[in-house]
Amino acid sequence: MRPVQAQLAFDELGTPLRDTTFVVFDLETTGAPPGPSGITEIGAVKVRGGEVLGEFATLVNPGMVIPPQIVSLTGITQAMVYDAPPIEEVLPAFLEFIGSSVLVAHNSGFDTSHMRAACEGHGYVWPKLTVVCTVRLARRVVPRDEVGRYNLTALALLFGAKTRPTHRALDDARATVDVLHGLLERVGNLGVHSLEELMGYLPEVTVAQRAKRHLAADLPSAPGVYLFKGPKDEVLYVGTAKDLRRRVRTYFTGSENRSRIREMVALAERVDHVVCAHALEAEVRELRLISAHRPAYNRRSKNRHQGWWIGLTDEAFPRLSVVRLPRPGVLGPFRNQADARTTADTLAGASGLRTCTQRISPRSPNGTPCVLAELGRCGAPCAGRQSVEAYGPAVESVSGLIAGLDGRPLHTAAAHVERLAEGQHYEQAARHRDELSALIRALGRAHRQASLAAIGELIAAGPDGAGGWELAVIRYGRLASAGVARRGVPPMPVVEALVASAETVLPDPGPLHGAPPEEVGVLLRWLARPGVRLVRTTRPWAEPAAVAGWQGWLNLVSEAHSLEHVG
Template sequence: MPSSPSQPVQAAFADMGTALREVTFVVVDLETTGGGPGAHAITEIGAVKVRGGVVDSEFSTLVNPGTAIPAQITVLTGITNAMVADAPPVAQAVAAFLQWAHLADPTTVAVAHNARFDLGHLRGAARALDLDWREPVVLDTLALARRAWDRTQVPNHKLGTLATFVGSPTTPTHRALDDARATVDVLHAALERLGPQGVTHLEDLATATDPVPASRRVKSRLADDLPAAPGVYQFLSPAGQVLYVGSAVNLHRRVRSYFTAAEKRTKVARMLDTTVAVRVIETPTELEARVRELRLIAELDPPVNRRSRAPQRRPWLHLVDSPHPHLGLTAVLPLSEASRAIGPFPSRKAALEAQRAAESVLRLEVWDGHSARAVRRADTPADAGIAMRALSGEIDLVAHPLLARIAELSAQERYEEAGLWTQRLRALLLGARRAEQTRPLLTCPHLLAARRREHGGWELVAVRWGRLAGSAVTAPGVDPRPTIATLRATAQVVDRPARVGAETSVEETALLADWVLDAGARLVEVEGLDDDVAGQSLEGGAAAALSWPVGAAARHRRVIDAEV
């Protein structure tokens, strides 16, 4: 499928992340009365504002807590009741600190040693005194130091021990400003230690204290040259084997996240430890990236990806045209029958449950696969035309009688039977919904659709016989018509398939249907539908032409979403 020419990408600041040298760290320390967070606990605030390794400014004030300072706290900190008698009250001191700190700035990080204590007291005081508290990004140097140095390097991770270890000229004294100054030195030393392991951007701080092995975190450099654009990524083994395939709206950010956050999936974590390279395919749109992901997984069968086996062999429920019409299952569905079949089902078991549900209402003859003959029911079978209507979109013809039966069984307190029929109805409705979703695209020779992009411009896709044939984007304020013409001319030629799933997985078609049937989508042109639909403008919207019928399965969301 066509895509934009490969060009050097200048990533946006937000896409690549904020380098730590551009981050403002507000390193804060508090002294308190020893009580819990609130309006009467803080006795001193000390803070240092640093950026790019340089001190920008400092903040220091004693605070009158409005209550007596216990003797043991005075012994520890040296702060007496007399010292705070003329100091500003908690509300004034905390308000002044918040105004100085600008913690709401997205590139500012609040830092403290055992941050839960210091930030907890600031938060508690602000809320108790009705001050404007906006939750900042927080970094705890205690947790950071534990990641940077283990017990073989430092006997403990107390602030005094760490300050001596990193050579801080300031000795912590249990006075707020001194302790904040020492914490600054510990912060810089820890970040310098963790930098080679991938902690280089503001976004890394959220996972800097996660238990990520250093050998894995250092591999974040594999993402350094990746574009901040949509695409597909492949993790490669030393032998060049593709271990895993994924898609992303931002390749740089997504790939980097694998190596800087704790991965809880054992299989993926092992894969990351053996990965030596990452290969990417940049795409114009996220949708094309997701489609390419599906195709590559099907083609390469990477060992770490989860996917259903042999998706092309999933069964469909259809009406067998014979002297004895009956419902049957098939994995080979001619495209000409796609408009009057239900599926595909995730398994043969699910398909059989749906078949039993439909047969119980339609009263068709039951096909005996062992004897290859129809088994006539005792009652008179209904017209096969009713079955055809149900399979073609009027699933209510089956759903309503089954819902009535389930209600009756429940009223008789026959709950086990009611649950069994609910399970069968749910299987039927899930298959019907999947068919309703994909039918319009499976049987459409050509479709161009568009959706507005968040920051302006249009995202365009071309779909042919349920397959993505191409995609493109237009810049904000640019007339999209030339791009539409180019996409129409360069989109992949797709011949009409003989059967469903022969060239394109139904998973791909379902993905495209979700995009096209979204409320924000606009149909630009459609072949194979009514003349009054084709050629709709970007603003006109023709999604109703691909909407579900009145008796569609989507109406029965309560049953579909039920856990049976």
């Protein structure tokens, strides 16, 4: 008869500690700082569920003299390590022994820094494993008046370790195993039963906050969006998770250093949720919920407008203006007004548009030419030196560049940078180069977003990592429907069902047809992931070529900029 396996309790969600493999290790060294040499002994014990799975112990030739005080402390002499293997011969076996286990050490920073330096010094990669420090954990759960000091000897005595620490690696590792088990028993009484909870345990989480774990009790282990709600049913905070229940629990037992979030948890009285098909839908729903509720504890709630845009004014001699509304023919969005203004100035200088704000009458201009006119950077239409017809090509080139049809202003700006560099005006050249780079990036971003937002319906599928497909129906830059075709399920019937139930999206005027820029950006990043395929679109998805060809120049500039900083 097969034994009945006990169902995991709510507190044991995550990776249960009893199922976690720990490698408890200790080093002895010559006292030298971390480097490719200096280790004299390694001892390690592999345990899981209280059972010892294996041990690793070896002396190491440190490649240097062991000081007398270290010999007195550890008992390891120069003669003992004379025939011992050097660290470069020990590392492969030790790395194989630890595998993907959770590492444990008393004062882990000392031991891991020496092992990391040894690996780097001999061409090995020190693995990025979870590390538990028994000193740090002891300070959190053992009162000082109970133990006096947090050294290994004191803690081994407190927890009745079977092995007495002797400043020899294997003995100290064995003693640390018993200390670890004693500490885990104590944190278990505080509701910490999984590896995730152990790593997230902090004393700053109050008893009252820990008592709110019941708020996550009814959440499913599924991807989605969670909403913390306050005493007046107001939304305090919105977040996303691959596993709603596990993620929300970390707010009550987790390592949350943000004081505002701890304050939010203290106010919360309920956690609502929305289950999503996959991470893309969760991320989009999070953006929409933040926009709708403006939660006080979400940073993105502070500035929820559609960004800043650059557009031509409607007058006889148009100029570039920074505006808030994304009307047709504008460039953007920009995150802040300063970036928009800088880009507008760069574009005006590259095209020959005026930068003054006065309104100019083509019949009776009565202005005084500015400094830019004297420098040849403005045709001075304010003084009647330039007619509407002569000014027109500059306006057309800017309109064409924003639309992705004309790259002449970019060529003009690049030629100016080259002339400055040839004239050895390097600081000015570098400044104009960086401004041109920012303009190219802004144009590329705007064209990518506009090209997606112009498509009435685009259906895409991305691998879910388990042999199935994550599906998305995108209409005019907005996620209209989302679903999953699991492994073995024909995807096309699922696609048709998603299309039939998808949200109706009516486009608005403007470059993004009313779609929020952040949502378009999220969709573009998802579509660019490896393995994502287009199922079908109502029109070809293409970006303008007039600016896209400048990506190579931008890459060269970025590389040159990096080398300049190195030099």
